[in-house]
Amino acid sequence: MKKLISAFIVTLLMAGTVSAETIKWEGREFYAKNVHASIVKLNGEEVLKVERNLKVFPFDINRLSETVDEPTYVKLKDFEFSDGIFEVKVLARVQQPTPFPASQGFIGIHYRVNADDSAFESIYLRPNVGRADNQASRNHAVQYFAYPGYKFDRLRKESNGLYETYADIGLDEWITMRIHVKGERAELYLNNAKYPSFIVNKMKGTSASGGIGLFVDIGTEGYFKDFKIISSMHPKLKGGA
Template sequence: MKLNEFTAVNTFAKESVVEGVTTLEIIKDEKITAFDEPTFIKLKDKNFHNGVIKVKVKATLLPNAPEFARGFIGVAFRIDEANAKFEAIYVRPSNAQSDDQLRRNHTTQYFSYPDYKFDRLREEANGVYESYTDIALDEWIDLKIEVEDEQAKLYVNHSVNPVLIVNDLKHGNRKGSVGLWVEVGTIGHFKDLKLED
């Protein structure tokens, strides 16, 4: 997984050595103030449809991260050429360690850009596109996303069962690229990306 295999979209990206391993380090461009936007590095010449996406991620908060930062980090998939439509699943590692149960329930998140961001989904279908999973900041988290037509399943840290199931991907049964996604306040490290289509 080399940086030159990707195109940076509204992010700053570089190769960075973490614990002796070369990773891809990604930070969201501060000029993008809206949430759940195309803020990723996207694989070049990839047309992913159905299959499995595996990647290890590690989220650290930036020194100037806002109070609401949670270590947002995840994967965008079926990204169109213009970055105008895509699906995404991400995690909020600090939420899993909270004493507030409602916040814990918001540890994982699905959204669909541009029309179904987290706030709309939470308002219209509270609890359906989010769930709890046991993770933390500053630790490697193993993500596996299985995509089949209009369904996506998220597995975390080699869980036997999915921690989140999305049965109605909002863009339907499409194809597109795969991206490594971050949100405000996060230094995201990614390694060991594997696609199985």
């Protein structure tokens, strides 16, 4: 009997570990996928803080490609779109102490996230290299990838420079990300720029529609505010949202 009770308790603990927590923020509800999420005060205003949960989803520097560019985000509940425009302000810091010395403050947005989090598109930032003292590093400040088949390392190897670019961004500063998604094309506008800072002419994802997730990766202390869905077209409603 004691063994059965112990096994039951262990099962409950494991279930609690893998279950997704939910959080309400800016009038919307999100669920946390492989991250810790909380509402905190930053410089006097309430913002959403997100950090990767290493207990649920460990990082392995010897298996870098398999343990980065993954579903580590808070995902907006009960929302699905195919094409649209959305915006959020992001601020990144490198965690101290950091679990990954090469962390660049990885923060951004996953979109067209399918129902089981197994496929999506993403554009994220590496603010720590935006003002590096060499151009090669600066050219990695913005990154696109498609999960699961086209992570940053494959795209860099097969299409060097096509799916990442330079941007004048830095750590510990608010950066506005506005993403326009239409068909196979995505455009990123930074800090209310009139013209896109980054264009993905042909996305590589397998998910034609889905949700939106606010993403951080290894070694990042990420903050979000002013999340807006400016327009969206539901895949089943041709007239839009």
